[in-house]
């Protein structure tokens with residue numbers, strides 16, 4: 001199934017979709033308020049983007065420096081070319097230490113590598129300890145959002161999942177009660193864990209240390225309970241100096257949820273007494289993305305999720321419709337680079353409105369890259385006529401700077417001038433479900449302007 | 455495994471060197487009341503502020519705030535209420551029942567209400583997370599403007615484990631309803647002296 005077909009399924013539950021849409025837009029608004037409160041916000045974004053671009057252009061040196069400094073501090077560094085190597089390395093560390101019980105905090109990389117099923121097949125128990133990830137784990141699903149993994153679940157659904165798995169009493173989905181029940185359960189898991197796996201938000205070449213950010217405290221509860229801490233990182237997580245954290249940490253949480261900083265920003269430099277600390281550096285397609293000039297900057301991503309919260313398609317199609325580890329606008333750039341055939345519909349899951357690029361804290365030109373993928377895909381993969389026509393129009397707008405600049409957003413142009421069948425064609429499942437329900441007085445333009453004000 | 459192959463691939467695929475951008479810290483400079491801003495941000499992130507005129511008032515304040523706390527770990531040596539003593543031999547499991555941990559904060563950050571604490575001041579790393587309630591003692595004069603200043607203050611430290619704590623642990627993973635008290639401490643009180 002392609003994105004549009006999956007989106008259609010998600011759109012069957014109108015009330016849920018509306019809630020999803022609004023909830024994410026609310027997060028986007030909180031992001032705006034937080035960003036506007038920072039003097040020099042745009043300078044921060046420029047710097048973050050510039051630092052990431054610099055790192056990528058010198059990545060080999062930074063990787064070597066990082067490894068050397070980490071080793072000096074007693075951290076063991078491992079290198080994995082792909083997901084399989086990554087999983088094997090993690091399993092070997094666990095096996096060498098006879099570790100059977102693992103607690104894991106949020107790490108999109110381990111999702112990308114499908115680490116959980118691999119370890120489970122080796123007889124290891126893995127418990128996801130971020131509440132949202134715990135919910136999707138017991139539901140046997142995958143996260144639908146990189147920051148809000150269970151955003152697609154209603155509280156009633158969580159209630160019945162917890163009744164089944166934790167033996168809770170029915171509470172009509174009382175979030176406080178459910179959260180505290182999960183806390184009790186997870187606390188026991190932390191304290192009996194043999195090893196903890198965490199992600200890495202930033203790794204610092206200069207010091208060989210790394211930073212993990214959470215609101216729940218689950219990464220720390222795991223990493224400081226167990227004697228073995230394995231931190232898995234994509235190679236693009238490196239930054240040159242610790243002082244650069246000042247820039248990235250100011251951007252990350254504000255962009256993600258509108259908080260001024262996450263509750264915990266934990267700086268790991270040395271293993272604790274009688275403990276081991278391991279870092280697994282993973283490529284898994286990243287050096288290939290590095291070679292693609294047009295898509296290289298997608299490696300700047302700090303996984304804040306802002307592009308998802310703001311995306312009109314994501315909000316109305318849900319993360320699972322992308323059928324990729326990283327959904328939303330950034331996922332639609334990253335995924336085709338990994339498997340073009342499987343993910344060829346993703347770059348079309350966008351109105352090219354540019355809202356993603358506007359909010360991205362590291363200034364990735366997301367919508368332009370989506371458009372570039374479309375060009376490549378239409379060359380490579382046979383497209384139905386209708387999609388080609390839309391593409392042509394989109395192309396026209398984007399290739400004419402005047403038009404683009406004037407309209408501000410190509411989508412406005414398309415929605416305004418494209419015949420109805422073009423906009424609400426098969427490939428726009430989200431459009432179909434929306435069948436212009438909110439146009440007052442039959443004036444589309446007015447409706448659109450009103451929407452833009454909100 | 456992998457290392458040489460990865461480095462080779464990076465070298466083949468990376469673009470020509472792009473210089474590291476210049477950071478102009480003046481852009482972020484503001485003349486604001488640091489303490490007032492800090493207090494506002496701590497409240498925003500769900501923490502509670504208590505201002506004391508002298509450190510010796512701390513016991514009275516703690517008894518008032520946490521009348522039911524039995525197992526108390528004090529790492530500041532400013533309270534006499536500590537009931538649990540810990541050392542680097544203490545195991546995480548031994549701390550499961552800690553009601554309150556009192557930890558000295560190095561400095562606070564006005565822009566986000568975060569406080570830096572590090573494991574040179576608490577002998578076991580899990581303490582500020584596993585405790586039910588966390589109380590950080592901070593000197594009023596030790597508040598800096600933003601994270602850039604914070605990392606300047608941190609640049610000379612002995613690096614082991616340290617964390618910026620901004621409020622109590624929290625989650626909004628169930629239908630975006632904010633719940634205070636996730637896996638870490640259920641509350642954060644900042645005592646300013």
Ligand code: SF4
Nearest residue numbers: 301302304305307360
């Ligand atoms: S692409 Fe930008 S906005 Fe999207 S998750 Fe990554 S950093 Fe955030």
